[in-house]
Amino acid sequence: MNGVEGSSVTDVAFWVVSAIAIAASIMVVTLRDIFRAALFLALSFLAVAGLYILLRAEFLAVVQILVYVGAISILIVFAIVLVRDMPGGGKDNHLKVVAATVAALLGALAIFVSYNSDFTNLDALESSNADVAAALTGTYDLDASNAVGDEYEDQIAVAPPEGAEGTEIGIFSNSTGSIGGLFIRDFVLPFEAVSVLLLAAMIGALALLRQRGEES
């Protein structure tokens, strides 16, 4: 939490949630019973949602709980019970060295990137897309809006927090409303395209089922 003033309570919460996430992740890869591993994966997702809350990304936390804890875990459990003879887990193979190497490289990459990024510097982001940066910093302003009438201009906008001179203090304040503002103003077409994407996913799922039904 570099650059953000944290209290001791949030520090304790951060360590507790991180410990739960790491412990659950270790259980996922070490347990032989794949069903219990899936349950620990859900716990790990829940702990990551806690980390998002500590990062002031409440919307992302809600999405994490709704989609990952609520739906992806269910899908994984369904996939397990649909497969025959799974309780014993997979057989041992000789790919342990390869897997360990790839995991170590990815971990090293993640550590390298997180040490070399300045997370409090939003200048680069602002130059690429001012609206997204404004939403992240809670200074979203509808003055420049065309889609929304003038009489509403001060409604969606989140008041810039005090001391908004530096972006550190205001980062991620009330991100949900700002994201909604972006949906209805700048990203209407991608937003509607998402529904077409979901429709395609639905039809694909139904097509899979029909194929199976016709075989039998």
Add this chain to the structure above:
Amino acid sequence: MPEGFDVKWAAVVIGAGVGLMAIVGLFMTSWFLSPKRPSEDKGVAYESGIRPGEFRWSQINIRYYIYALLFLIFDVEAVFLFPWTITFLKSSDIVFYEMLVFLGILLFGLAFAWRKGALSWR
């Protein structure tokens, strides 16, 4: 951290803790109060039923999976509803119709599935 962050989320944590304690407390209470005279017959999943065989794992019907997939799709749709609910009342009318188009496309998919008989149990 903004002001009040600790206090607001402490309420959430306390609420979750109390809920968890209630569940654990109920189980603990029944465990302490119940008489325990175990026997082999009582350990069977269905008492007086057929004895379970060697295989404790059975494959369930693939049809259940379609409901899990449909649930996931409408779950993702709900994610997009949240930011919209915060903003649409305070915006112009066109925002409301934007969401209607969004929901309409998905409802078309559901109606299509229904019509094709994908939701019926054959």
